[in-house]
Amino acid sequence: MKQENEISICWLRRDLRLNDNAALYHALKSNYPILVLFIFDENILSKLTNKADARVTFIHQALTKIQDELAEKGSSLLVKHGKPEEIWQTILKEYHVKAVYANHDYEPYARERDMVIGETLKSHSINFYTFKDQVVFEKDEVVKTDGKPYTVFTPYYRVWLKKLNDFYLKSYHATPYFKNLLSIKSLPFPSLKEIGFEKSTRHFPSSNFEVKLNKYDQERDYPAADATTRLGIHLRFGTVSIRAVVKEALKQGADKWLSELAWREFYMMILWHFPYSATHSFKPAYDNIIWRNNESEFVAWCKGETGYPLVDAGMRQLNATGFMHNRVRMVVASFLCKHLLIDWRWGEAYFAKKLLDYDQASNIGGWQWACGSGNDAAPYFRVFNPALQLKKFDPKMEYVYQWAPAYKLALAPVPIVNHEFARDRALNAYKKALN
Numbered sequence: 272m273k274q275e276n277e278i279s280i281c282w283l284r285r286d287l288r289l290n291d292n293a294a295l296y297h298a299l300k301s302n303y304p305i306l307v308l309f310i311f312d313e314n315i316l317s318k319l320t321n322k323a324d325a326r327v328t329f330i331h332q333a334l335t336k337i338q339d340e341l342a343e344k345g346s347s348l349l350v351k352h353g354k355p356e357e358i359w360q361t362i363l364k365e366y367h368v369k370a371v372y373a374n375h376d377y378e379p380y381a382r383e384r385d386m387v388i389g390e391t392l393k394s395h396s397i398n399f400y401t402f403k404d405q406v407v408f409e410k411d412e413v414v415k416t417d418g419k420p421y422t423v424f425t426p427y428y429r430v431w432l433k434k435l436n437d438f439y440l441k442s443y444h445a446t447p448y449f450k451n452l453l454s455i456k457s458l459p460f461p462s463l464k465e466i467g468f469e470k471s472t473r474h475f476p477s478s479n480f481e482v483k484l485n486k487y488d489q490e491r492d493y494p495a496a497d498a499t500t501r502l503g504i505h506l507r508f509g510t511v512s513i514r515a516v517v518k519e520a521l522k523q524g525a526d527k528w529l530s531e532l533a534w535r536e537f538y539m540m541i542l543w544h545f546p547y548s549a550t551h552s553f554k555p556a557y558d559n560i561i562w563r564n565n566e567s568e569f570v571a572w573c574k575g576e577t578g579y580p581l582v583d584a585g586m587r588q589l590n591a592t593g594f595m596h597n598r599v600r601m602v603v604a605s606f607l608c609k610h611l612l613i614d615w616r617w618g619e620a621y622f623a624k625k626l627l628d629y630d631q632a633s634n635i636g637g638w639q640w641a642c643g644s645g646n647d648a649a650p651y652f653r654v655f656n657p658a659l660q661l662k663k664f665d666p667k668m669e670y671v672y673q674w675a676p677a678y679k680l681a682l683a684p685v686p687i688v689n690h691e692f693a694r695d696r697a698l699n700a701y702k703k704a705l706n
C-alpha cells in the first residue's frame with residue numbers, strides 16, 4: 272500500500288531542464304510524488320584545477336533556473352555535493368524512495384557510476400528506470416544489418432537520416448503532470464563557494480540558435496564570420512532538447528547543420544562501443560608512433576606562440592573564451608600531432624580543460640580524426656598546411672587580428688618549426704609506426 276511519505280526521484284545529470292525531458296516526463300507520470308535531484312559529483316569536480324571553471328558556473332546557473340521553476344510549482348530541487356555512491360546512501364536514509372528515474376549517460380565514467388548506483392538501488396529493492404534523452408538515436412539504434420556498429424560516418428548518416436521521423440522527435444510534454452512534483456518548501460541550495468568553486472566571468476553563448484541556420488552552410492567554415500550556433504554547451508548539459516533542435520533544423524532545411532548533430536551522435540555511439548578509444552588510438556597501430564612530446568613546444572602551442580597565425584589565434588581564442596571555431600580546432604589539432612609530433616592525448620586533455628562545450632566523445636573523435644588514428648579519420652599523409660588554411664578560410668586575417676593582434680603589428684613570433692621540414696618528419700614517424 273502507498274504510504275504518505277513515499278516518493279520517487281528524478282536524477283538530473285546532463286539534462287538540465289524541466290521541459291521535454293524523457294526521464295522527468297516518465298517519473299511524473301508514475302505513481303509517486305517526484306523529487307528532482309542533482310548531485311555535484313566530487314569525482315568530477317576534484318579533477319578541475321581551475322576553481323573558477325566556467326562549466327561549473329554554467330551548471331550552477333542552470334540549476335538556479337530549475338530551482339526557481341520548481342519553487343513556482345510548489346516544489347524544490349534537491350542539490351547534493353559529494354561522491355554519488357555516498358550521497359545515495361544518505362538520500363536512501365533521508366527519504367522513502369520507491370523508484371529512481373534518469374536519462375542515459377554514455378561516457379565510460381557515467382556508465383560505471385550508473386552501474387554502481389543501480390546495484391545500490393537494487394539492494395534496497397528500488398527500481399532504476401533510465402531513458403534515452405540526449406540523442407535522437409543511441410548506441411544500438413543505427414547499426415549495420417549484421418547488428419555491428421558503423422565505424423564510417425557516411426553510411427551511418429544515411430541510415431540515421433532515413434530513420435528520422437516524428438516518432439523519434441516527439442517532445443515529452445510534462446506540463447500536465449507537474450502537479451505530481453513533490454510539494455515541498457525550498458531545500459538548501461549550495462553556493463558555488465560551498466562546493467569549492469568561484470563564479471566565472473565567462474560569457475555563455477545564448478541558446479537562440481535558430482537565427483544562425485540560414486547562412487550556416489555557406490559561412491560555417493570561416494572563423495571570422497561567427498556563423499556557427501555555439502549550441503555545444505547547451506547540448507552538453509541538456510539546457511536544450513536535442514529533439515527540439517533537430518525539429519528546427521528540419522523545419523529550416525538546414526541539412527549541413529543536421530549532419531553535424533549526427534556527427535555528435537556518431538561519436539557518442541563510437542565511444543560506447545569502443546570505450547578503449549578514450550585512452551588508446553582507435554586504430555591500434557597508431558599507438559606505435561614515437562611522439563617527440565617536447566614540453567616547451569607544447570607550452571608554446573597552448574599559449575598560442577607557435578608563429579603560425581591561425582594556430583596562435585585559435586589557441587588564444589580558446590584560452591580567452593573557452594571556444595574555438597571548428598575549422599581552427601582541426602588545424603591546431605593537426606599541427607600539434609603532425610607538425611610538433613606531440614601525442615594527441617596531450618591536446619585532448621588541454622581541450623578538455625578549456626572548452627566550454629567539452630564533450631568526451633566529440634573531443635576524442637575530433638582529436639583522433641586530426642591525428643589520423645580515429646575510426647573515420649583524415650588519412651595520415653594529409654598534413655594540413657596552416658598557411659594555406661589561413662589563406663583559404665581567413666584571407667583578410669580578420670580572425671587572426673582579433674585573437675592574435677601581434678600579427679597586425681608585425682610582432683609575430685618566429686615559426687616554431689618549418690612547415691616542409693615538419694611535414695616530412697611527421698610522415699616518416701607515421702610511416703615507421705604503421706609499417
Ligand SMILES: Cc1cc2nc3c(=O)[nH]c(=O)nc-3n(C[C@H](O)[C@H](O)[C@H](O)COP(=O)(O)OP(=O)(O)OC[C@H]3O[C@@H](n4cnc5c(N)ncnc54)[C@H](O)[C@@H]3O)c2cc1C
Pocket residue numbers: 491499500501502503504506531532534535538595596597598600601604622626628629630631633634635636637638641
Ligand atoms: C580537435 C577537435 C575537438 C573537438 N572537441 C569537441 C568537444 O569537446 N565538444 C564538442 O561538442 N565538439 C567538439 N568538436 C567538434 C566541433 O568543433 C564543435 O562541436 C563545434 O565547433 C562547436 O561549435 P558550435 O556549437 O557553434 O557548433 P555548430 O557548428 O553550430 O554545430 C552544432 C552542434 O553540432 C555538434 N557538432 C558540430 N560539429 C561537430 C563535430 N565535428 N563533431 C561532433 N559534433 C559536432 C555540436 O554539438 C555542435 O554544438 C571538436 C572538433 C575537433 C576537430
